[in-house]
Amino acid sequence: MMRQMNGFAQTLFSNWNFLRCFRLGLGLFIGSQAIAMQDGLSGFFAAFLLYQALANTGCGLGGCAPVQKSAAVESDTPFTFEEIPASSGK
Numbered sequence: 001m002m003r004q005m006n007g008f009a010q011t012l013f014s015n016w017n018f019l020r021c022f023r024l025g026l027g028l029f030i031g032s033q034a035i036a037m038q039d040g041l042s043g044f045f046a047a048f049l050l051y052q053a054l055a056n057t058g059c060g061l062g063g064c065a066p067v068q069k070s071a072a073v074e075s076d077t078p079f080t081f082e083e084i085p086a087s088s089g090k
Contacts, residue, residue, distance in 0.1 A: 023049045023058065030042055031050065
């Protein structure tokens with residue numbers, strides 16, 4: 001349980017960028033307006049934006065998941081290539 005909480009806390013407190021801050025601000029603004037106007041649909045939309053901001057998810061140019069650090073590729077590994085003969089097409 002504590003390990004899961006550490007993962008969530010790490011997600012919550014790291015990798016903040018402009019769009020994540022924008023989603024948080026817009027979610028808070030729309031949420032406050034939804035409460036003031038007693039509008040359930042706006043409240044749902046605000047909750048969706050707040051979830052995206054806090055969980056660092058959202059569909060954008062980078063995909064629909066948080067950005068993961070990729071493993072470094074060893075540059076000392078030699079590549080071998082094999083020539084494939086062309087087929088005659090018969």
